[in-house]
Amino acid sequence: MASPTTIVGNIPFFGRMFAVDQSTGLEDINAWPALMIMTSFIWLAVAGLLGVVMPLVQFLDLGPLGPDLYYTALTGHGAALAFPFVFQLMVGVGLHRMGSCRGQPITGPIPALIYIFMNAGALLLTVAILFGLKISLVVMYPLPVVGVQTGQWSMNVVILGFTGIALVLITMIILYPIQVIKMAFFGKARQELLLSPRSLQDPGMLGMLMAAFVLLIAGIPLLIVASTILGFLYGIVPPFLASWAAETVVFQFAFFIFAHNLMEAMALMVISAVYATLPLYLADGTRKLYSEPLARIALWILLLTSLTSFFHHFITLFPNLPAALAYHGNIMSFGTGIGSALSIFTILATIWKHGLRPAPGLMAILLGFVLYILDGASAVVTSNVAWSFQLHGTMWQSGHTMTVLVSMALMWMGVLYHHYPVITGRQIDEQLGNLFVKLCAVGCVGGAVVMLAGGAAGMPRRFADWGQGGWMGYGTLILIFGLILGIAYVVYAVSLYRSREIAGAEFNKLLVDGGWGTVR
Amino acid sequence: MLDFLYLNGWGAMLMVLFLFIPFLIIFVYVVYKKSTGQGSADSASSGLSTVEWVWMALVLVVFVGVNVISISYMPTVQTARAAVDEANIQQVNITAGSWFYDISTPLLINGSNRTVEVGPVRFSGTSSDTMHSFAIYDPDGDVLFTMMLMPGNPLKGMKSALKGPTSIVYTFDKPGTYTVRCLEYCGINHHNMRDQLIVVAGNN
Numbered sequence: 259m260a261s262p263t264t265i266v267g268n269i270p271f272f273g274r275m276f277a278v279d280q281s282t283g284l285e286d287i288n289a290w291p292a293l294m295i296m297t298s299f300i301w302l303a304v305a306g307l308l309g310v311v312m313p314l315v316q317f318l319d320l321g322p323l324g325p326d327l328y329y330t331a332l333t334g335h336g337a338a339l340a341f342p343f344v345f346q347l348m349v350g351v352g353l354h355r356m357g358s359c360r361g362q363p364i365t366g367p368i369p370a371l372i373y374i375f376m377n378a379g380a381l382l383l384t385v386a387i388l389f390g391l392k393i394s395l396v397v398m399y400p401l402p403v404v405g406v407q408t409g410q411w412s413m414n415v416v417i418l419g420f421t422g423i424a425l426v427l428i429t430m431i432i433l434y435p436i437q438v439i440k441m442a443f444f445g446k447a448r449q450e451l452l453l454s455p456r457s458l459q460d461p462g463m464l465g466m467l468m469a470a471f472v473l474l475i476a477g478i479p480l481l482i483v484a485s486t487i488l489g490f491l492y493g494i495v496p497p498f499l500a501s502w503a504a505e506t507v508v509f510q511f512a513f514f515i516f517a518h519n520l521m522e523a524m525a526l527m528v529i530s531a532v533y534a535t536l537p538l539y540l541a542d543g544t545r546k547l548y549s550e551p552l553a554r555i556a557l558w559i560l561l562l563t564s565l566t567s568f569f570h571h572f573i574t575l576f577p578n579l580p581a582a583l584a585y586h587g588n589i590m591s592f593g594t595g596i597g598s599a600l601s602i603f604t605i606l607a608t609i610w611k612h613g614l615r616p617a618p619g620l621m622a623i624l625l626g627f628v629l630y631i632l633d634g635a636s637a638v639v640t641s642n643v644a645w646s647f648q649l650h651g652t653m654w655q656s657g658h659t660m661t662v663l664v665s666m667a668l669m670w671m672g673v674l675y676h677h678y679p680v681i682t683g684r685q686i687d688e689q690l691g692n693l694f695v696k697l698c699a700v701g702c703v704g705g706a707v708v709m710l711a712g713g714a715a716g717m718p719r720r721f722a723d724w725g726q727g728g729w730m731g732y733g734t735l736i737l738i739f740g741l742i743l744g745i746a747y748v749v750y751a752v753s754l755y756r757s758r759e760i761a762g763a764e765f766n767k768l769l770v771d772g773g774w775g776t777v778r
Numbered sequence: 779m780l781d782f783l784y785l786n787g788w789g790a791m792l793m794v795l796f797l798f799i800p801f802l803i804i805f806v807y808v809v810y811k812k813s814t815g816q817g818s819a820d821s822a823s824s825g826l827s828t829v830e831w832v833w834m835a836l837v838l839v840v841f842v843g844v845n846v847i848s849i850s851y852m853p854t855v856q857t858a859r860a861a862v863d864e865a866n867i868q869q870v871n872i873t874a875g876s877w878f879y880d881i882s883t884p885l886l887i888n889g890s891n892r893t894v895e896v897g898p899v900r901f902s903g904t905s906s907d908t909m910h911s912f913a914i915y916d917p918d919g920d921v922l923f924t925m926m927l928m929p930g931n932p933l934k935g936m937k938s939a940l941k942g943p944t945s946i947v948y949t950f951d952k953p954g955t956y957t958v959r960c961l962e963y964c965g966i967n968h969h970n971m972r973d974q975l976i977v978v979a980g981n982n
Binding site for chain 2: 325326329332392394398399400401404405407408410505506507510541548552574575576577578581584585588589592595596599600602603606607609610611613614616624628631632635636638639640642643644645647648649650651652654710711713714715716718719720721722723726727728
């Protein structure tokens with residue numbers, strides 16, 4: 259098998275952006291992350307194109323083809339965006355952080371399996387979607403089976419799609435957490451790879467570890483349920499053994515316990531990355547947060563409150579849900595807001611106390627954090643039992659999902675700007691980096707507010723006829739802000755493509771200033 | 779005012795803006811002011827611990843206040859209130875399928891069995907195939923409520939031991955034609971899954 263460095267080097271355009279610098283001796287922490295990050299951006303391009311298709315088909319009168327195209331694009335867009343783009347980007351940059359902070363190589367079979375399972379799984383799901391499977395990002399179980407019974411698609415594409423989903427789940431629930439745990443607790447640090455040493459108690463590392471355990475623990479029930487159903491579809495598990503897993507209520511609980519905690523785990527990881535990166539850009543060179551204990555408390559509160567706040571997914575799913583459980587989900591969701599409030603304070607106090615050295619990467623991170631708070635506000639409001647009954651199933655929920663994914667992607671893209679010189683030996687075009695942040699600010703905030711407003715106006719999510727309730731105005735604005743966001747991503751890609759090579763003293767100075775230490 | 783805040787999507791939007799805009803103003807101000815590279819650590823840090831406590835107290839007061847007030851708007855509380863205030867809660871049964879509603883109401887007016895009177899109505903629903911929802915839009919286009927309708931096990935002929943019909947009580951206060959929509963994606967004709975409910979003035 260070709261090495262990841264070779265594969266990156268052989269890919270046109272995207273490969274140029276992420277070509278690994280082989281002269282530094284850091285290939286063991288750079289190669290797999292570079293390949294994962296590069297591939298995540300290919301998926302972003304796919305997701306972006308499908309994202310534009312959704313509003314476009316609403317404006318064009320395509321007859322019966324319109325809804326067909328819309329629901330295909332809807333399923334493909336969500337599937338490409340959430341897992342092979344955002345999650346893979348997070349894994350790539352996250353593992354690079356882990357490697358450089360713990361002095362651990364990212365080599366061996368697990369990183370290879372992470373890459374293969376994630377992308378092969380996403381590819382199989384995409385092929386199934388192209389052959390007619392339209393089940394949306396969240397599967398909508400038992401729609402896949404009912405779709406076969408009602409002649410919407412064939413059982414073969416369900417099996418293909420479920421196989422792809424299973425591979426993606428194995429990556430997120432098993433392989434990635436094991437790799438993080440392995441790098442955190444096992445193996446001896448290699449001094450030449452230890453660029454920015456951090457203990458596991460460091461707020462910049464703690465969230466990474468918490469996230470790995472959350473994914474592992476919250477994901478196992480879904481993996482068991484999904485494996486049982488897939489085994490039944492393949493004819494391996496007999497119906498009487500698969501029956502319990504096929505219960506809609508069982509699947510929904512297992513799914514949302516994982517899906518909800520997946521988002522919270524991703525939040526823990528990215529907030530940790532913010533805590534690690536912000537101090538490196540302080541004006542007075544302090545390189546310390548305002549208060550590390552406060553930052554750790556924020557992460558612990560976020561972890562503890564988010565774990566059981568998944569009950570908010572069941573407020574309208576089971577209006578008969580005991581009021582105490584519904585309210586527990588409500589209160590725990592607001593509890594995550596307490597964690598966020600502490601993060602806000604820590605970040606602002608750090609900036610206030612030490613000043614800021616603005617750079618495109620840091621500004622992208624801070625903009626991503628602003629979006630994260632906007633999303634958090636929308637999330638806690640819709641988690642309130644009273645509001646949930648007006649908002650669930652509307653564009654509000656899509657606005658929430660899109661905003662959380664885009665905000666986390668934006669923070670990781672900012673962190674990637676910081677890691678980029680170490681991986682590639684090149685420095686980004688700062689002017690383009692700044693333009694990316696400005697365009698993102700308009701596209702992201704505008705898009706989020708419009709989608710929330712559409713939801714407030716009753717615009718349904720995952721709905722192929724926006725004209726039905728007079729919601730086309732919101733659709734037009736969603737398209738406009740989506741295009742601005744798309745342009746921002748193109749600018750980001752060009753900022754990497756046009757990066758200039760840095761070497762010798764200049765490279766060392768950049769790394770020292772960036773808090774990496776000297777590596778050459 | 780509180781009714782609008784807690785029983786309308788735009789009330790929710792107002793709450794998001796209430797939570798977000800002050801944060802945005804302070805965040806942008808701090809980042810802009812401190813982006814000059816002129817860090818003044820000694821003077822700027824004084825009083826931060828007091829601000830920390832004030833900030834957390836403010837967050838707690840807002841969060842607790844918002845949620846405590848919302849309790850009286852929870853459907854379970856509304857249901858209990860309706861049960862106490864009104865002896866007769868009208869019963870509407872719904873069975874959803876791809877892509878239709880089978881609705882049975884107590885009244886049959888002008889041949890329509892989709893009619894209820896102003897007052898409390900208990901909606902009890904289930905699904906015969908996949909996940910659907912039952913959302914009612916008032917004549918102005920605002921969502922009054924939505925509830926999801928969950929089917930049983932597709933491998934066991936849609937019967938499930940784990941669930942019964944979901945139900946909610948809603949009190950209508952004005953006559954009109956209300957639109958019913960499915961808000962849970964349920965397949966390629968999802969957008970056409972809609973119906974209507976006519977609310978007429980009561981005899982009382």
